[in-house]
Amino acid sequence: MSPVITEECLEKAIQLRKSLHRYPELSGQEKQTATRIRKFLSGQKPDEIIESLGGHGLAAVYDSGKKGPALLLRADLDALPIEEVNDFTHRSQHHGVSHKCGHDGHMAVLGGLASVLKEQRPKTGRVILLFQPEEENGQGAAKVIQDKKFAAIRPDYAFAFHNLPGFKKKQVVLREGPFASASKGMIIQLEGKSSHAAHPEQGNSPVHMLTRLIGDLTEIPRDKHAFDEFTLLTIIHAKLGEVAFGTTPGKAILMATLRTYLDKDMDQLTEMAEKCVKDLSGKYDISSRISYTEVFPATVNHPEVSEILSNAVRESGANAMTVPEPFRWSEDFGHFTGAYKGALFGIGSGKNHPSLHNHDYDFPDDIMATCIGMFYHIADQIVKLQ
Numbered sequence: 001m002s003p004v005i006t007e008e009c010l011e012k013a014i015q016l017r018k019s020l021h022r023y024p025e026l027s028g029q030e031k032q033t034a035t036r037i038r039k040f041l042s043g044q045k046p047d048e049i050i051e052s053l054g055g056h057g058l059a060a061v062y063d064s065g066k067k068g069p070a071l072l073l074r075a076d077l078d079a080l081p082i083e084e085v086n087d088f089t090h091r092s093q094h095h096g097v098s099h100k101c102g103h104d105g106h107m108a109v110l111g112g113l114a115s116v117l118k119e120q121r122p123k124t125g126r127v128i129l130l131f132q133p134e135e136e137n138g139q140g141a142a143k144v145i146q147d148k149k150f151a152a153i154r155p156d157y158a159f160a161f162h163n164l165p166g167f168k169k170k171q172v173v174l175r176e177g178p179f180a181s182a183s184k185g186m187i188i189q190l191e192g193k194s195s196h197a198a199h200p201e202q203g204n205s206p207v208h209m210l211t212r213l214i215g216d217l218t219e220i221p222r223d224k225h226a227f228d229e230f231t232l233l234t235i236i237h238a239k240l241g242e243v244a245f246g247t248t249p250g251k252a253i254l255m256a257t258l259r260t261y262l263d264k265d266m267d268q269l270t271e272m273a274e275k276c277v278k279d280l281s282g283k284y285d286i287s288s289r290i291s292y293t294e295v296f297p298a299t300v301n302h303p304e305v306s307e308i309l310s311n312a313v314r315e316s317g318a319n320a321m322t323v324p325e326p327f328r329w330s331e332d333f334g335h336f337t338g339a340y341k342g343a344l345f346g347i348g349s350g351k352n353h354p355s356l357h358n359h360d361y362d363f364p365d366d367i368m369a370t371c372i373g374m375f376y377h378i379a380d381q382i383v384k385l386q
Contacts, residue, residue: 004116005372013112013372014365016040018090020104021362024079024097027134030056033077037107037131044114046129050153054143055133059153061126062117064383068125071382072155072340073113073375074333075106076135085359101356102163102349105363107131109161109371116376122383128153134332138296141335157305158342159378160333161371163363165355167348170370172313172320176306179344181230182266182298183259183330188213188277189289194241194250206252207240209284213277214238217256220272229261230325231269261326263298296330301343308381309345315380316373329356347371 016036025033034056041049046060053059056077082100084092092098099105110129117127134140144150164173190210195203214235221231234257241249258273260266274290281288313320333344347367354361379385 004120004376005112005369009112009115010369010372012115013108013368016111017104017108017363017365017368020107021090021099022093024092024094024099024104025077026081026097027078027137027140028055030077030133034058034131037077037111040111041114044111044118046114046117050149053130053149054140054145054147057133057140057144058131060114060129061153062121063126064122064124066124068122069156069382070126070128070153071379072128072130072153072158072336072342073110073379074130074132074158074160074336075110076103076140077107077131077133078103078136078140080136080357082357082359086362088362099363100358100361101136102361102363103135105163105368105371106161109368109375112368112372113375116372117385120385122379123386125383126153127379127383128155138294138330138332141332145335145339155340157382158336158340159345159375160336161345161347161374162331163349163367164346165349165353165361166351167346168319169348169350169353169364170318170367171348172318172370172374173346173348174306174309174320174322175326176301176303178261178298178300178326180299180327180329180331180334181259181261182263182296182334183257184266184270184295185293186256186258186273187291187293188254188256190252190254190286192250192286195248197246197248200248203248203250204285205248205250206284206286207249209280209286210238210240210252210254213254213280216276216280217273220269220276226268226272227260227265229265230328231265232259232328233257233269233273234259259328259330261298266298296332297334297338298326299331299334299337299344301337302341304341305343308378309343311381312374312377315377316370318370318374345374347374
């Protein structure tokens with residue numbers, strides 16, 4: 001354990017995590033979670049606590065009072081609509097909702113760092129501990145950045161981490177450039193004309209367009225000349241009409257997830273998918289309407305912070321590895337790395353640890369010290385803690 005992180009600090013962080021785990025809240029509903037964080041932070045003596053950031057978000061500011069860079073360190077507040085199956089004492093008390101992505105651990109790490117900053121404040125500049133709402137639906141980071149209150153804490157640097165099952169416990173996972181993929185949910189609504197099932201020729205069912213669309217959309221990523229990096233389109237839902245054996249359906253809906261390593265490839269994939277829908281709409285004389293949900297930009301690590309991360313690994317005594325490709329999952333921290341110098345990195349939860357979003361997942365408390373240590377040594381390089 002890093003000497004800056006005491007047993008008392010670590011135990012407080014672990015107890016905070018277990019408290020947060022017991023009472024999870026979904027995206028946009030994190031009011032009580034924010035209240036618990038606010039109560040904990042009040043004992044860690046920040047110079048300011050900014051509440052209701054981008055919804056239920058809040059930030060603790062440790063200000064040296066001297067000119068210098070502003071460093072933002074971020075954790076996420078929200079949980080998932082997954083039933084808890086674990087039977088430990090800190091199991092979720094909210095039916096159908098649980099922290100199966102480890103956001104309780106991410107929050108507790110920032111809480112642990114706040115306990116350290118209470119005693120070792122920045123010599124220059126400011127450290128901002130941001131507890132961000134609505135990460136899971138991709139809306140929270142943008143809402144925080146657009147909030148008028150955020151102008152007062154606009155950072156020069158921004159960092160976050162995510163725990164990573166499948167990697168050696170406590171191993172720091174790094175990558176320059178793209179770290180996590182861009183993604184968006186595409187919703188395509190089709191409308192033709194219904195008719196009696198005995199006379200389908202009197203209507204215009206979208207059935208033929210729907211089946212053609214499913215095949216054509218999934219073929220788009222195969223055009224390797226159109227994209228620079230990994231590109232994927234996954235059909236996740238389709239519905240044609242209602243269960244009515246006397247009716248030829250007149251409406252259909254198709255949903256797909258678009259995923260790319262690069263934002264420019266996402267733009268290209270979106271354009272090609274929309275053209276496919278438009279062309280088939282004309283061919284089959286079916287009206288179509290497209291909308292999007294859960295839009296995440298790619299999280300691209302800034303090239304100037306790689307040395308900061310390498311030094312933090314060395315000073316914290318952690319082991320690190322560099323992954324050859326970005327992760328296919330998405331993180332809305334890309335809004336921060338797109339606007340400020342910073343990075344997202346990973347910390348291994350164990351090679352055989354249950355995967356993220358699995359119903360038996362739980363954040364491993366024995367990586368807590370490594371996580372706090374990484375944030376501490378990032379902060380020490382940028383604002384010099386005393």
